[in-house]
Amino acid sequence: MNERAWEYVIVGGGIYGVATAWHLASAGGEVLVLEGRTVASGASGGLGKRGVRANGRDLRELPLMRAAYEVWPTLEADLGHPTGWERVGHLRLYERHHDVGAARARAWAQGEAGIETYHLDRSGVREIEPGLSDVVLGALHCPNDGVADHSATTAGYAAQAREAGVVIREGAVVSAVEVTGGRAATVVLAGGERITVRGDLLLLNNTGVAPLVSASFGRSLPVWKIFPQAMCTDPVAEPPFSSLFGHAHRPLALKMVPGGAVMASGGWRGRWNPERGEGEALPDAVRGNWAEAVRVFPVLEDLEPRVARADRAESACVDDIPIIDRLPEASNVIVGTGWSGHGWAIAPAAAPLIAQWAREGGDAPGPLRPFRLGRFMSRR
């Protein structure tokens, strides 16, 4: 039995859990993080790098992304740990004539949201990336977008959190939350240990949020588990491109990763393998993802992925943006889930706001308001 009552208990040792913990502890909070496996063993770790992009992002996430632009350049110095962040620029390619109007409209909307965006025609995009296939008609360019090393950044946040006094317990699986008088009072671990919550309980355990909320509060959330696929080639002698890429209609993301390998991802999924107890990449999806890459960069035809993984589970939400809110059933519980494959880049801006909300109570900070649970309850 653990007799201590914690001011803040956070479930999940991914980027959201450890970054929020750091911000709370830096403001004087007493914080316990409960991580079921190890720090960065979920979506915040694994193969390659993550895209830090505003381009093509849901418009409701752009205020957070604009704030994240301010954080990423100095994060390495702030954490005293490597983040692998590089501002390489993002190109969102299009190949179809009917995508020109949408590209113009998106360039306008992103610009209005404070995201520097240029609409490039056929020759403009080739000035940046001469190796593109003839099929590419143009692109939206966000020069402030980039990439970062997710595993290193998460480890850096965790180290800083510990330094600030946060206790991070690994191998601590939370199986239930008990509610007393409309507040979460106790967290129960899989082994039966009970932990008392004095202030707020933050459920930042990504794919684990929905099952816990359902079991402990009887509330369903419109989120589900996915296994995004990512793959890398061997290092190449001459990098075929330098930007980060997305595509208007192909499920494709491309980036160069340290050591000179090409990484492809962008929406292809793996599946859960019950025998191995982890997500696995599927041969058809690997071939499909690579075929999309070759379509826009013909030089990639001579290469092939050396490693393909789908071992990092992510939570997807029905409207493709996260849920960040207090639970109606327990006013001291904040949940963050449903990141839908793009929660990484905004984390350094969202985590301090989640911490602020936990500290100050009241209404959600402005940039978090689009992610309220209430958006699914308009008829009630």
Ligand SMILES: Cc1cc2nc3c(=O)[nH]c(=O)nc-3n(C[C@H](O)[C@H](O)[C@H](O)COP(=O)(O)OP(=O)(O)OC[C@H]3O[C@@H](n4cnc5c(N)ncnc54)[C@H](O)[C@@H]3O)c2cc1C
């Ligand atoms: C392959 C892939 C590519 C991606 N690419 C991008 C990208 O390019 N750009 C971008 O912005 N985003 C990207 N994302 C999304 C981004 O990585 C995630 O949205 C983000 O890392 C989520 O962080 P998190 O802290 O919420 O979750 P996680 O890192 O998954 O952390 C949650 C933690 O909670 C723990 N946990 C779960 N249940 C329990 C429990 N009951 N008790 C205790 N602990 C528990 C887990 O072990 C895990 O460590 C990608 C995701 C994947 C998988």
